[in-house]
Amino acid sequence: MPSSILESATDAPVAAREARRVRRLPLKVVAGGIVVAALIIVGVLSPWLAPHDPQHQALEAMLKPPEWLGGSHVLGTDNLGRDILSRIIYGARVSLLVAFAVVLISGAVGILLGAVSGYFGGKVDFAIQKLVEVVWAFPALLLAITILAFFGQGLFNLILALVSQRWIQYCRVVRGQTLSLRDRDFVAATRALGAGSPRVIRRHILPNLLQISLVIGTFSMASAIISEASLSFLGLGVPPGIPSWGTMLADSRSYISTAWWLALFPGLAIFLTVLGINLLGDGVRDLLDPRLKRAMKQ
């Protein structure tokens, strides 16, 4: 009995504190988190959420307006009579897959190269930084377009093209952080205890880089979604058979004066998703960077 009182007495404030902490999460994080969660849910559950088959063509129902304007489909149909809502729901899959794959791969490559570059210095650092400099000299979308132009369209090439430049952001930031971490006492102590370089990097350097990488990853996800849509819009992204927001926008261009809903809804999906992810990134950065938070409060 006394122990349970003790437990409840100690637990209650903790729970209350936790609840307050959750309540105090900035609006940006909550709103952005909801959008990202929605994207994941819609992407994963699209076969169950979509009201129609996204590929089903119904030529008798071509270019029908949204439901509230007298059409039979919620967001209308496209030039081949396909349901726009279902295509947007399935399109979330492509955005989700590409965004996560790009963020994870470029994060892994960038963090590793950045940590190695900063930790070892010397020739290794020089070589990696030269590579960074050259790839950085390409305007953002250009390298991706070049890769897709030479290697051809396809999901794998698309991810490769988007990763080709995104690892750099991680690499630069992580290198800088590693340079400062390298000379800290806890790293020197670990080395003195006999730990080799791979172990120091893996156990002591990398865990300290997680927070900053999380922030970069969030913004990188937003830019990956826009880039995927841009490349698909140009006809260089996902193959034509897969519904994607960018391809839907490309298809809409010929019907812009007669069927505005073709262009409005997929674009709105991209915009809201990217807005949500950027909000989340902003919020997470504010949470992790007290100096910035203070500046915001002034």
Add this chain to the structure above:
Amino acid sequence: MPVLLLITLLVFVLLHAAPGDPASMLLGQENTAADLEQARRRWGLDQPILVQYFKFAAAAATGDLGKSFRFSRPVKEVIAERLPATIELAFFSILIALALAIPLGVWAGARPNSWIDNLGTSFGLFGISMPNFWLGIMLILVCAGSFHILPSGGRSTYGVAGAAQTGFYFLDSLLDRNWPALKDALLHVLLPALALGANMIGILMRVTRSSVLDADTEEYVVTARAKGLGDRAVLWRHVFANALIPIVTVAGLELGTLLSGSIIVETVFAWPGIGSLLITGVTSRDYPLVTGVVIMYTVVFVVINLIIDALYAVIDPRIRY
């Protein structure tokens, strides 16, 4: 210069790493084994790869970027013809972005948490989250489709523009004092420039706001206030002047984004610049053209970065090279 050499190397490696024989890629779809062999010899593809690269780089350095398949003319000529359109578009985008983002950012930074700050911050966030090609389509839909107040694409109305002298329609019409052509050129550039500049507006606004916010607490600002200077003088002569370095840095970095944005915005607005030329090259598998445009873009980008570095010394006399 070493960076430029390495860039040509990267483009060269990409061209050669691509699946398929470069000769058959460069030659196009229809060719026989004899044609291929001849082409290999003609383009030096039968030589060692390093020799090939140095020949390629040496030719590129003299401006010889090969001959376009699609246009059957030297790539250099085709690019030179289209370049003014892209520069004109980029110029107006930057102009619009600076004109909107800086006042809004300074205003928002000077009054944190006021309604103008909230409005500006939301505007900034919207700007960076907006896919520029979708904004372009929506602008066409509203301004050209529904209200018919602005043209939906192209650089000029047929027959309005005078004889080209510089290739910059805006400049040409000014030189000719051809006012209808000037108005026509401005009306045509407005929508694409706005679509292209939207991201830059968002980013510049955010940077301006935060650097003004940072500079506002510096000691020289306190001193300026203590001297009895008015709010406006402190804001523009002291806070803003010191906030300029990060603004110029980011504006310079964003020029790269602007350049790649031009590729897609030019496609949306049928703007005859090198961005839409690149896409034409990609879709018609015109590899010399693609290589030429890619090298052109990167050279411009590297040069812009050099200019930005030089600008620092002008803005902040403490910086010396």
